[in-house]
Amino acid sequence: MELAGEWINESKVTPDIEIMSPTWKAYKNVSVTDFGAQAEGKRCNGAAFQRAIEYCKHEGISELVVPKGLYYFSDGNHPTFDGLSDFRFDGGGSEFIFSSVKAFFVIQHCARSEFRNFTVDWDWECGPLASIGIVREVAGDGRYVDLAFPEYEAVPDAFPLRTFNAMNPATLTPGCELGREFNGIQIGETSSMGGNVVRVELPTPESFRFLKRGQAYIVRHYIYDANAIELHGNAHLTLSNLTIYSAPGHAFVSTGDQHHWKLERCRIVKRPGTTRCITATADGCHISNSQGYFIIEHCDFSYNGDDCLNIHDNSVHGFQRIDAWTIRLNRVHAWRNPFGPGDPIEFRHADLSPTGIAAPVAAVQWDEERQQCVIEFASELPVGLAEQSILFNRRYDSGHYIVRYNFFHQNRARGILLHAGDGLVEHNHFYMNQGSAIQIECGAEARWAEGFGIRNLVIRDNQIESSDVNHWNMAVIYMGVYLDQGRTNYPIFEDVRIENNTIVNCPQLAIYVSSCERVILRNNVLLNPNAGPLKTEQDGDDNCVANRDYYHGSLMASHCNEVYIENNRRLSLIPTLESHIYIEPNTSRNVALRDNIGFANESR
Known part of the structure; x- marks a missing residue:
């Protein structure tokens, strides 16, 4: 057969994405120090930063600047930028250190905004995000494994073992040839054996025959607990020259009506001078259920606990019919499957082929405890629609x-x-x-x-x-x-x-x-x-x-x-x-x- 040639039109596959910058009729800036922020000691700067942000929003300030320094946020009061337009936040090369399990920065419903020149990190003195674990001994009957944690003389008091991810002990990097990993759900009780050794009970020894003395693991203590920078519903947003040393979750998250945004010269890297084995404990950049149109360029993503970059929208597999207009979905969450009135839902066959059936949502009722929701449609669903269909919410397109x-x-x-x-x-x-x-x-x-x-x-x-x-x-x-x-x-x-x-x-x-x-x-x-x-x-x-x-x-x-x-x-x-x-x-x-x-x- 003949070769395809240029059947993909270059203009189709190179999106025309233009990110607008802030526009100012009259430039005016303020400093976070005008509102009480201090880079001395470990006092919490959350309230001072939020006062500065609200002032900028209500007074139409062009730029909020931060004198270079080390700023702590220790009481869970973290900066939220909501509804600012034609605005710039310049961190001035500062570092922001967090110790509460809550998103570090939230940027939402902003337009033509820029955030640049700062570093964020988790305070590891309050608890490590992950640790290096070495298999010291495996019981002869396979019913326990002893793990040594060489970074510590004695393991910290709060030391949950959430996942065990294979690690190359020579390169200290994630993964090793034919490496196996497992999670805390599969293990039994843990107990200190003194010093830096922890004994882990293995309820099903036959499942852990791969364990051998000397194997190394990245043991995560946090996974999807709190993200570094969350982006929700912004338009024409630029984040540049940001560094994330670590976070107990994703580094960057983009969801909702977010569109036309850019990451440039941003880094997710391990803090120099440490023995850390992880940066963000989940994805480097997680984009889901959004409106797409984004650029990521000249960035460095490394040592993440999951994917460096994950771009997706969520579907749902299977439903229960209640009546001609109404269905029930199981194993769903509002944050993962954000159905809402007016959303156009396309039904696909179980093999992903089109059914030709689509209907708009009229109303949604959530039962988060049971991980269920009931969707009422604005039009009647055909009688023969299979309950094993896959649902696409076409409101979203992260492409x-x-x-x-x-x-x-x-x-x-x-x-x-x-x-x-x-x-x-x-x-x-x-x-x-x-x-x-x-x-x-x-x-x-x-x-x-x-x-x-x-x-x-x-x-x-x-x-x-x-x-x-x-x-x-x-x-x-x-x-x-x-x-x-x-x-x-x-x-x-x-x-x-x-x-x-x-x-x-x-x-x-x-x-x-x-x-x-x-x-x-x-x-x-x-x-x-x-x-x-x-x-x-x-x-x-x-x-x-x-x-x-x-x-x-x-x-x-x-x-x-x-x-x-x-x-x-x-x-x-x-x-x-x-x-x-x-x-x-x-x-x-x-x-x-x-x-x-x-x-x-x-x-x-």
């Missing part, structure tokens, strides 16, 4: 984005997790991401239901090194669905171009694409792909998609139509396990291969 010139590295999960389209991902550097460097995904099951599919996406000119450390998804660039039924032939991913990327040292596949249509893999260079040991059934399913024997080759396509694979080059300087392009014969249609170099074969 239309540019992600470029960033460094995503040494984090626990994926570099970038993409559930939304109309995007451009270019000139980024990915290094030692525990999961895939770039994961393109959509799905719905009991645990997660995220993404409405992707259309129009370009991934180009990126450098990817030593990622998929734990063999999470069997490919460093991974495109797939998760559904109760498994793969789907419906092309939920359309018009995707992956080109001119360099991928170095990946343990299994370099690129895997599925459930897609009109995809180009072109001019990519693969250096030492398939260089890790094959993961077997004995290694378990943790952090890895099921049916690992299903994956073959260095490049693979399945459940697809119109895939074009051309001018890719594979070069191995060390022995590797596989060296071919694999097209799954029973689920793939119209796949073209041309001028690929260094592959053993192009099998079908």
Whole structure:
């Protein structure tokens, strides 16, 4: 078949995103010190900062400045910027230290605003966010494990063990080859053995046979508890030259009617001069149920407890019909599934294909305790609508984005997790991401239901090194669905171009694409792909998609139509396990291969 050529229009995949700056008829600024803020000692500055913010809002002040210093926020009174327009906050290179489990900064309903030049951090003297744990001993019968915590002479009094994430003891980075992780729900009682050693009871020893003396873990004490900077419903917002050393949750969060915003030259990095093993205990930047149109460029995201960047909107899998107009949803939360009157709801089949049915919401009643809500629609639902349908709330679309010139590295999960389209991902550097460097995904099951599919996406000119450390998804660039039924032939991913990327040292596949249509893999260079040991059934399913024997080759396509694979080059300087392009014969249609170099074969 003929190759696709330029069937993706460049103007479609490079969003036209312009972020407006503040405009002032007459510039006027004030300082937080005018309202009682002090950088001396550990006194709380929350009330003083809030007085300054409210004054700026009501008096139409152009800029709030902070003299350079170290400012503490110790009583839970944290800055909230609400409803400011044509406004700038300049931190002056200051550091802001927080010790209460509450969002550090909240910026909401602001327009044409800028926030710049400051650092935020958690006060680790009030309690560590995570600690390095080393397996010192495993009981002969497997009923307990002793963990030593070398950062302490004696473990702190408050020391919850929330998750145990595999760590490379040589590089002190998240993940290690075939590493397994587990969480606090799986363990039993913990007790101090004196000094820095904690004994952890293991109620199901057969589940922990992978534990061996000397293994290292990042033990998180916080996960999704409080975010550093929350962004809600802003328009034309710029955050620049911000540093986040740590937070007990996500670093940046964007939700709601947020649109046209930018992160530039922002860093999520470990504080120098510390033994810390984590920055933000969750995602570096978490974007969900928003209006999209954002730019992230020249940023550095590292050592996150989850994905560096996660872009998605939430769906719901399954419902119970109450009557012709009303349904009940289970396993939902108002913050995760923000249904509201007027929201247009699209119903999809269980394989993600369209049903052709959509209806606007008339009313919603929430029962948060039972994780349920009842939705009444403004129009009658067809009798034959299956209760296993997947619901997309089309009020939200977190797509239309540019992600470029960033460094995503040494984090626990994926570099970038993409559930939304109309995007451009270019000139980024990915290094030692525990999961895939770039994961393109959509799905719905009991645990997660995220993404409405992707259309129009370009991934180009990126450098990817030593990622998929734990063999999470069997490919460093991974495109797939998760559904109760498994793969789907419906092309939920359309018009995707992956080109001119360099991928170095990946343990299994370099690129895997599925459930897609009109995809180009072109001019990519693969250096030492398939260089890790094959993961077997004995290694378990943790952090890895099921049916690992299903994956073959260095490049693979399945459940697809119109895939074009051309001018890719594979070069191995060390022995590797596989060296071919694999097209799954029973689920793939119209796949073209041309001028690929260094592959053993192009099998079908």
